[in-house]
Amino acid sequence: MHKKIITISREFGSGGRTIGKMAAEELGISCYDRELIERVAEKTGFAAEYVREQGEDVPARNLFAYVSAGRGMDGLSPEDYLWAAQSKVIWELAEKEPCVIVGRCADYVLRNRTDCLNVFIHASMEKRAERIVRLYGERDTSPMKRLREKDKRRKVNYKYYTDREWGMARNYHITLDSGELGQERCVQILTDLYKTEYV
């Protein structure tokens, strides 16, 4: 079965987005990450920054309230509306052309398609900490704390919308430790898989 779409889920700081972009470039197909955010922003009227922040991570404050608030009892919350609009954009992109889609639970959103290669990229806390400081600079909060918070927000968001455990191997066709294997090698494995009729 030939795959047409690659979905990349990734831990913050693991380089998953870069791996997705490199793979798309190598394969000569589009990579949707920022572009996806912009499309969703256009469709919904939300600011791109809001889409970027809320589209895959629950709000940093009030994590518990978010999950337990019984949202949707009296209509869609802004987050639910964003989720629905975002899912629609992901479906449309997948329908339109072969592409790489980074983040935003695309593995789950496209779960009924059989032409997706679902990938999860992760790395050790140490490797990710080193990477986010190198890329985004120092902050008041320690890199370890930034990672733990981001992991938690992404995990809760994934669980809330998909009822799956984030980062469980069984949700993906392949998961890769980018810190250990290196970005280039991850790209090579994914592009090789994509190019081959592998079953």
Add this chain to the structure above:
Amino acid sequence: MHKKIITISREFGSGGRTIGKMAAEELGISCYDRELIERVAEKTGFAAEYVREQGEDVPARNLFAYVSAGRGMDGLSPEDYLWAAQSKVIWELAEKEPCVIVGRCADYVLRNRTDCLNVFIHASMEKRAERIVRLYGERDTSPMKRLREKDKRRKVNYKYYTDREWGMARNYHITLDSGELGQERCVQILTDLYKTEYV
């Protein structure tokens, strides 16, 4: 960093053992699975059948009692003794020669070595059910129930001895869906990784 050891953790029925054997053959190194069981049996005096059954899955009955019994309060339980002996055999094998080690939490037992490529093989329930019926025949219990029970026993055992979640991507350098990718392709990815200085 060149890897010397491949540890393969796998869901029951995913073909992980076969993939390990095929990879070892391709690489010209030993694969320890049955041989490991026999060595542990020899060292401990336990029957090979007991080692096979208890060495990585908790007893089928009394799952709750097993976890909550506060074992070890008055000495090692037989399972703890088996765990210690089995871990020792795994260390010795890893020290002795490049090899593939299947199951038995080898990823965790060897966690302080930097020359292990830790792999997890899984597949969908449907693919695994089809496979266990083909290989081991029909039983009174449905294949789905057999899988669920085995998954649970292995998961509890892994959690008990390693305090990690079984099947979480972050515990492995690479995880592969053998049902989707096919055994040959899994073998190829692993042997390619093993042969290359990849970071």
